[in-house]
Amino acid sequence: NAGVTQTPKFQVLKTGQSMTLQCAQDMNHEYMSWYRQDPGMGLRLIHYSVGAGITDQGEVPNGYNVSRSTTEDFPLRLLSAAPSQTSVYFCASSYSKGRLFFGEGSRLTVL
């Protein structure tokens, strides 16, 4: 049972570089989302999607881009990395009633 798979688990970038965090789920969940976790700030919603072709912004969307071309995949793109984007990123999916299934997280460091 793969569940929600995030890659890579660790990444170091230089300021200004771009990259994509991959997220895939095999549970046929309609809802997917990305959160970032920073010390003392809990988890904050970046972007979410309620189905293929539909995305919307969360609380902290600036500097990130998403797309949802299939039910399974929900990649998160950093357009021009900044040190403020150093964080742990979690992808999650859900089938209903709010219970989220999380990936293992991706730790990103921007130098």
Place this chain on the structure above:
Amino acid sequence: AQKVTQAQTEISVVEKEDVTLDCVYETRDTTYYLFWYKQPPSGELVFLIRRNSFDEQNEISGRYSWNFQKSTSSFNFTITASQVVDSAVYFCALSEEGLREKLTFGTGTRLTIIP
């Protein structure tokens, strides 16, 4: 706008003691959902419980219990006879009926159980 407050940043208790983690929420909706998640040192996020706003019954699951009180907008979590394996960061979260999956999280409480 919805908001979740976990005022306790860190708590340490000696093993076998009981401990309560506080969660206070704000929402304008009459229908909403409350959650607790656990994040052990390994880093994954583990779902513990979901409650909807119409169900104020307290829930018990083994050593874990939850006290939901709409009158005080609180959803507190108690661990009885704590164990070292309970050491983790615990997050309370809230979502509203319009989009149940869009969770707003509190800042978390780091619980350390001292052997």
